[in-house]
Amino acid sequence: MAIRRAVASVDDVPTETTYLFTVRDTDSGEEREVILVEIDGRIHAWLNYCQHYTHIKIDKGSGAEMRGNALICENHGAYFESDTGYCNFGPCEGAYLNAVEIEVEDGVVYLTDDRYEFVRKGPAESDETDLESRSNYKF
Ligand code: FES
DSSP states (O other), rough: OOOOOEEEEGGGGGSSSOOOEEEEETOOOOOOOOEEETTTTEEEHHHEEEETTTTSBSSSSOEEEEETTEOTTTTTTTTEETTTEEESSTTTOOOOBBOOOEEEEETTEOOOOOOOEEEEESSOOOOOSSSSSOSSSOO
C-alpha cells in the first residue's frame, strides 16, 4: 500500500495553469516531474512530459499554457484534455499523458502512487530533459 504524502494544498493549484512538483521513481531512482491541474473543481495529476517527444516538458517551470480545459505543449502545439490526459490535437493525437495517482482530502492533495516518492515542490534538479525549448507557436 502506498504511503500517502501531502504534496500541495488545493488552494496552491491555480485555475488556469499547472502546479509543478518533483517525485522520485521508486524503481529507477530518477527524478520526474508531476503537474496538478484543476478542472471543474477536480484535481488531476500527470507526469510533466509530452507524448510527442517524451523528454519535452509541458510545464517548463512557470505553469503550463492552457486553452479552456486543454493543456498545451508549446513545442509543437499538442492539446491534451486536462481531465483525461487524451491528446485531441497535434502530432501525438490519440496518445495519453501518464497519470499519477493522487487523493484530495480536506483541502490537501496527497500523492498515493506506489511508483513515486515526493521530493520537492517545483522542478526536478537531476532531470536531463528539456527545460526551456519552445517552438515558434504563439499562444
Ligand atoms: S514535443 Fe510536444 S507537441 Fe511536439
